[in-house]
Amino acid sequence: MNDMTRVERAVDSKDIKINAKKVQVYYGATHAIKDVDVEIEDKTVTAFIGPSGCGKSTFLRCLNRMNDTIDICRVEGDILLDGEDIYDKRVDPVQLRAKVGMVFQKPNPFPKSIYDNVAYGPRIHGLARNKSELDEIVEKSLRRGAIWDEVKDRLDAPGTGLSGGQQQRLCIARAVATEPEVLLMDEPCSALDPIATAQVEELIDELRSRYSVVIVTHSMQQAARVSQKTAFFHLGNLVEFGETGQIFTNPVDPRTESYITGRIG
Amino acid sequence: MPILWLILIVSAVAAVGYVLGRARALQSAGGDSRNLHSLPSFYGANVTLKILVPAFGLLIAWLLVQPFFVNSQVSGMIPESAIKEGSSRSLVMAEVRRTAFGLDNAVAQGNLTESAASDAQVDVIDVTQRLKDAGQVVTSEITQPVLRAAQSYRAMSATGYAIMSVAVLAVAVIGAVIGWLQTNAEYRARNVVEQGVRVLLLAAASIAILTTVGIVLSLVFNTWEFFKLYPASDFFFGMTWAPSFSGRGGSSELGILPLLWGTLYISIVALLVAVPIGLFAAIYLSEYASPRLRSVAKPLLEVLAGIPTIVYGLFALLTVGPLLLDIFGDSGLGWMKAGTAVMTAGLVMGIMLIPFVSSLSDDIINAVPQAMRDGSYGLGATQSETIRQVVLPAALPGIVGAILLAASRAIGETMIVVLGAGAAARLSLNPFEAMTTVTAKIVSQLTGDADFASPEALVAFALGMTLFILTLGLNVFALYIVRKYREQYE
Numbered sequence: 001m002n003d004m005t006r007v008e009r010a011v012d013s014k015d016i017k018i019n020a021k022k023v024q025v026y027y028g029a030t031h032a033i034k035d036v037d038v039e040i041e042d043k044t045v046t047a048f049i050g051p052s053g054c055g056k057s058t059f060l061r062c063l064n065r066m067n068d069t070i071d072i073c074r075v076e077g078d079i080l081l082d083g084e085d086i087y088d089k090r091v092d093p094v095q096l097r098a099k100v101g102m103v104f105q106k107p108n109p110f111p112k113s114i115y116d117n118v119a120y121g122p123r124i125h126g127l128a129r130n131k132s133e134l135d136e137i138v139e140k141s142l143r144r145g146a147i148w149d150e151v152k153d154r155l156d157a158p159g160t161g162l163s164g165g166q167q168q169r170l171c172i173a174r175a176v177a178t179e180p181e182v183l184l185m186d187e188p189c190s191a192l193d194p195i196a197t198a199q200v201e202e203l204i205d206e207l208r209s210r211y212s213v214v215i216v217t218h219s220m221q222q223a224a225r226v227s228q229k230t231a232f233f234h235l236g237n238l239v240e241f242g243e244t245g246q247i248f249t250n251p252v253d254p255r256t257e258s259y260i261t262g263r264i265g
Numbered sequence: 266m267p268i269l270w271l272i273l274i275v276s277a278v279a280a281v282g283y284v285l286g287r288a289r290a291l292q293s294a295g296g297d298s299r300n301l302h303s304l305p306s307f308y309g310a311n312v313t314l315k316i317l318v319p320a321f322g323l324l325i326a327w328l329l330v331q332p333f334f335v336n337s338q339v340s341g342m343i344p345e346s347a348i349k350e351g352s353s354r355s356l357v358m359a360e361v362r363r364t365a366f367g368l369d370n371a372v373a374q375g376n377l378t379e380s381a382a383s384d385a386q387v388d389v390i391d392v393t394q395r396l397k398d399a400g401q402v403v404t405s406e407i408t409q410p411v412l413r414a415a416q417s418y419r420a421m422s423a424t425g426y427a428i429m430s431v432a433v434l435a436v437a438v439i440g441a442v443i444g445w446l447q448t449n450a451e452y453r454a455r456n457v458v459e460q461g462v463r464v465l466l467l468a469a470a471s472i473a474i475l476t477t478v479g480i481v482l483s484l485v486f487n488t489w490e491f492f493k494l495y496p497a498s499d500f501f502f503g504m505t506w507a508p509s510f511s512g513r514g515g516s517s518e519l520g521i522l523p524l525l526w527g528t529l530y531i532s533i534v535a536l537l538v539a540v541p542i543g544l545f546a547a548i549y550l551s552e553y554a555s556p557r558l559r560s561v562a563k564p565l566l567e568v569l570a571g572i573p574t575i576v577y578g579l580f581a582l583l584t585v586g587p588l589l590l591d592i593f594g595d596s597g598l599g600w601m602k603a604g605t606a607v608m609t610a611g612l613v614m615g616i617m618l619i620p621f622v623s624s625l626s627d628d629i630i631n632a633v634p635q636a637m638r639d640g641s642y643g644l645g646a647t648q649s650e651t652i653r654q655v656v657l658p659a660a661l662p663g664i665v666g667a668i669l670l671a672a673s674r675a676i677g678e679t680m681i682v683v684l685g686a687g688a689a690a691r692l693s694l695n696p697f698e699a700m701t702t703v704t705a706k707i708v709s710q711l712t713g714d715a716d717f718a719s720p721e722a723l724v725a726f727a728l729g730m731t732l733f734i735l736t737l738g739l740n741v742f743a744l745y746i747v748r749k750y751r752e753q754y755e
């Protein structure tokens with residue numbers, strides 16, 4: 001049985017960026033994601049919510065094949081990016097990840113200078129022809145990461161020396177610097193203070209004009225604030241997927257209602 | 266009474282004390298252990314401690330002090346006339362101790378009766394002969410005063426040990442009685458035992474530290490002696506190493522520079538071999554190898570670290586040397602004269618160091634958080650880009666630490682250079698020439714019948730001290746770097 005309950009949606013729907021069909025994920029014998037279908041639209045923020053351990057991160061990591069780095073992880077089903085199966089043998093996961101960037105739950109700046117952290121992706125993918133172009137990319141990305149003003153005087157300082165919140169914004173800037181088409185964020189604000197969180201949320205809203213953003217969040221207020229679409233996961237199933245407003249005001253599935261009113265989780 | 270017996274008896278007393286203490290505690294609580302302050306076993310342990318600690322403490326202290334005491338007493342008995350020209354009281358005392366020791370062994374083997382050994386009227390020539398028959402080392406003919414002194418040395422030692430046995434047993438029994446009398450239901454045995462355990466552990470730690478201090482002090486002291494006989498500036502800045510034999514020539518040149526150069530040259534060759542191979546092996550094992558392969562390959566690589574260095578030395582002498590000679594010797598390129606050379610020792614030492622570098626580096630690379638790799642992969646980096654640009658820079662301080670540790674091992678290595686590098690101290694740039702190192706020369710200066718008061722022998726301590734300071738400095742630096750790196754991620 002398909003757990004997902006289809007919800008009526010506005011028909012002005014945009015292009016489908018990622019289309020996942022019947023996705024199953026196993027960690028060894030553990031069945032972590034069960035039969036998930038989801039359509040992620042271009043230029044939209046999609047939020048994944050659900051209790052801890054329900055498989056939000058796991059599913060998110062399927063979208064750019066980060067699960068390939070976990071030996072025991074096995075993915076079944078189809079995930080199409082712009083109509084192409086990303087698990088096809090011909091797809092190079094390295095190229096895929098340049099198109100589908102990722103920001104992690106724990107800030108993980110490289111032990112390099114702030115500048116080199118942001119320039120890392122552009123250098124690898126050869127996005128800048130010369131130093132001044134690279135400088136431009138770095139500045140633009142740091143501005144988009146809402147951290148430029150704090151670090152502009154110390155671009156040569158190590159990225160690991162920043163505070164947790166600054167580190168996370170640096171990581172967002174780093175991901176943005178490669179000009180991805182889709183940006184995956186796994187609880188990007190869980191280490192940030194309220195002001196930095198507000199800045200990042202603003203940034204996410206701005207990113208929507210160019211990219212498709214998928215954000216895993218623990219905070220339902222955050223999902224309500226930043227996303228247009230919301231997917232509710234429970235025990236590895238996608239319980240409900242639809243317009244954010246609809247999910248929060250008028251959920252169809254009783255489990256969704258229990259979660260958003262605080263009875264599960 | 267042999268000391269082994271003494272130890273056994275005291276231990277037996279302690280065991281009995283344990284049982285009695287435990288029983289008395291239970292009895293004083295009316296047979297109900299809930300009325301006791303501590304568990305019954307603590308009362309037993311309390312009595313045991315009260316027996317063992319003072320008794321063994323006294324035993325150890327006595328064994329340490331008595332030889333000094335006897336020595337000084339006997340030393341006073343030697344008449345001025347018995348000390349030959351050019352000798353000293355301490356040398357004669359060494360002779361006395363050797364003779365006393367010889368007499369002990371001769372009696373034990375039955376070549377000499379106890380009464381003959383302690384008879385003051387006994388014939389010196391005869392005793393000397395008997396000692397030689399018993400296979401004891403007697404360097405020169407024993408003189409009458411030396412024999413006398415040796416006999417009183419034996420007598421005093423024997424008396425001392427007898428008194429010691431009695432004293433130790435008495436202390437053990439007194440301890441037992443005190444412990445037993447203390448035992449009653451209110452006595453806080455647990456606290457006392459905990460305190461005792463703490464003191465015992467502290468003692469163990471102190472012994473380790475004191476031994477180190479002792480070793481360093483003896484090095485310093487002997488080095489000081491050496492510099493009184495030989496100018497320090499000649500030692501540190503001398504370009505020639507040419508010791509005369511046994512100090513009789515009187516014109517030794519003991520410059521450390523050729524030896525230091527040999528040490529550094531061989532170490533550099535070794536590191537040039539070990540660092541790339543070890544590091545690449547570590548990267549393969551930690552980043553590319555499957556867990557199954559890794560679980561097999563890593564221990565196999567570490568087996569290399571378990572091979573005794575003398576075996577590596579044989580390998581250098583019998584395999585690598587001749588092999589290099591085939592290629593670079595007169596039949597080949599003509600650069601090499603003999604199998605023993607800097608290259609031979611350096612290559613083999615490099616092989617020896619591979620597991621050090623690879624094993625440490627592997628641990629350090631593994632300690633780089635997975636999140637760091639994820640971050641790089643998430644940006645579309647390939648595996649080798651991730652390793653080169655993220656993992657290795659993150660691990661670099663630790664890897665440098667590992668290399669420094671390997672370097673300090675290379676500098677201190679002895680057997681491989683003794684067998685592989687030759688014995689000629691020389692300042693040369695040609696890696697196919699024989700050279701020698703500080704460690705190899707320490708060995709050669711102290712083997713053979715060296716006179717331990719001559720600069721030719723004492724120089725070994727100065728060499729050892731230099732080496733010690735060098736490797737200590739490297740180790741401290743390496744540990745500092747490794748620790749600094751650890752702080753970053755924990």
Ligand SMILES: Nc1ncnc2c1ncn2[C@@H]1O[C@H](COP(=O)(O)OP(=O)(O)O)[C@@H](O)[C@H]1O
Binds near residue numbers: 030053054058059
């Ligand atoms: N690397 C892993 N190995 C084994 N099991 C994992 C691994 N990562 C996640 N899981 C399991 O998969 C399930 C989903 O985890 P996750 O996706 O992290 O949940 P969420 O992000 O929603 O809190 C959990 O039961 C978790 O124990």
Ligand SMILES: [Mg+2]
Binds near residue numbers: 056057058186
């Ligand atoms: Mg998660």
